[in-house]
Amino acid sequence: MSNLEITGLSHAYGPKRVLNDVNLRVGAGQVVALVGPSGCGKSTLLRAILGTHPPTEGTVMVGDKLVDCPTRDVGIVYQHYSLYEFLTARQNVAFGLKLDQTSTPFRWFNPLAWRKLRRRHLEEADDFLAKVGLLPARDQYPSEMSGGMRQRVAIAQALIMKPRVLLLDEPFGALDEATREELQLMLLRLYAENVRAREENREPPYTVIIVTHELNEALFVSDRVIGLSQHHADGANGATIVYDRPAPVFKPEDPKDLTRFIAQKEELIGCVFSESQRRDHRDFITFWEEHDKAPAVAGAPM
Ligand SMILES: Nc1ncnc2c1ncn2[C@@H]1O[C@H](COP(=O)(O)OP(=O)(O)O)[C@@H](O)[C@H]1O
Ligand SMILES: [Mg+2]
Incomplete structure (x- = not known):
């Protein structure tokens, strides 16, 4: 059973379609970075997962429960948390x-x-x-x-x-660079607890979706990156997931080697942020395929 399963989710504000046919499955212990152009619907998607604003179409399941109102199964931290x-x-x-x-x-x-x-x-x-x-x-x-x-x-x-899923909506957006890096390391330490739990055949404790507009941060803290965008062939009907691939996994003590990000960052910019893209949205949805092909290593997302 996945911790989160979104099926055929669409959301409209009045006549304006924001999200169109979003499908997503997140396993226990994954730390998923969610990126996308400003205004594409990232917060709208999080509100549907949280249950405060159920989608116009489609379903959100957390564990084996349908989400239609907020519960303690889903937690959220915003940029300005009082x-x-x-x-x-x-x-x-x-x-x-x-x-x-x-x-x-x-x-x-x-x-x-x-x-x-x-x-x-x-x-x-x-x-x-x-x-x-x-x-x-x-x-x-x-x-x-x-x-x-x-x-x-x-x-x-x-x-x-x-919570079975913790949502972080631009949680470090208001912080200075040095503080931001400390908090990124804190997330890596939580992820290391997931790795340890898996090695000991326990359920990894933290399943996280983090929205950030900083692509280095997205690739650094997560083990999976998702791009939400309206820049795809059917974009007039709303944004959907156009990118879903594994991200490099860092240990807290690893150096933050930015060269490990360069190629994937370019790929993300081209696929998710470039307005000239009008390709089929499935071209870069390969997370589970790549995951199932990967040799079973300790700490691999499940
Ligand atoms: N309550 C609302 N009523 C009408 N339009 C909204 C509402 N909330 C968000 N929108 C619009 O929906 C789109 C997606 O918003 P949002 O989910 O906040 O995007 P993001 O978090 O990716 O920046 C934006 O165009 C925004 O203006
Ligand atoms: Mg937002």
Whole structure:
């Protein structure tokens, strides 16, 4: 079973068709970068996966459930995520568990049980803050944090709910270059946990779709790149997936060797961003074909 399966998805805003016949299957543990021209419908696609704006046509399945409203199976982090300013980092991260697992009457009438559960939530929040490298800042308030720290808290806040799919919509777009690189490394460390889980025959814990307009970032942090675009033969009916190929996999300690990206970046620019392209949209949809042909190596996407 895939973590995410999109079938025949189209979306229109009134008479304007934005997405046309999007089909996509994402396996557990994949980190998928989603790129495409501005305004092509990337956020619209994420909102359909999130369940806040179901598609006009087609279906989104997460695990074995049809998505028609938001649930804890799908998490999202935006470019400008507002944390609760009156809560510390660890309280912010634990907040979703509190809402999910308790009610006000429960907390009022079972103070002892609630205190015990609360301690567990805060410990779990600490685990997730450690994963994003922020344990030392766990008692800080958002107003005391940099933009990069706030985004890390936002990501920990989403991860603690253990979503089957985590959506990141231009999550690092507002950060300076150095901070952005640190957060890219943080994603590679999460990916390394997936690799380890697979080696130990466990389900890889993080399945991520990250929208970014920075192609180096897309290729660096992901193991699969998808291009959404209206520049294809049937583009008048809306954007669809015109590119779907494996991306080079980096370990956190690997040097960020940009030369590994050059050819694929050119391919992406030509296929996804070039307005002169009017080819059949399936020419570069080869991810599963390439994946099934590849020798089984530790860390290969499944
Ligand atoms: N709520 C809306 N109502 C009408 N048009 C919208 C709405 N949201 C987005 N659009 C339009 O749909 C297209 C795709 O938007 P969006 O999904 O935000 O693109 P992207 O995230 O790729 O930049 C754009 O042309 C945008 O103007
Ligand atoms: Mg967008």
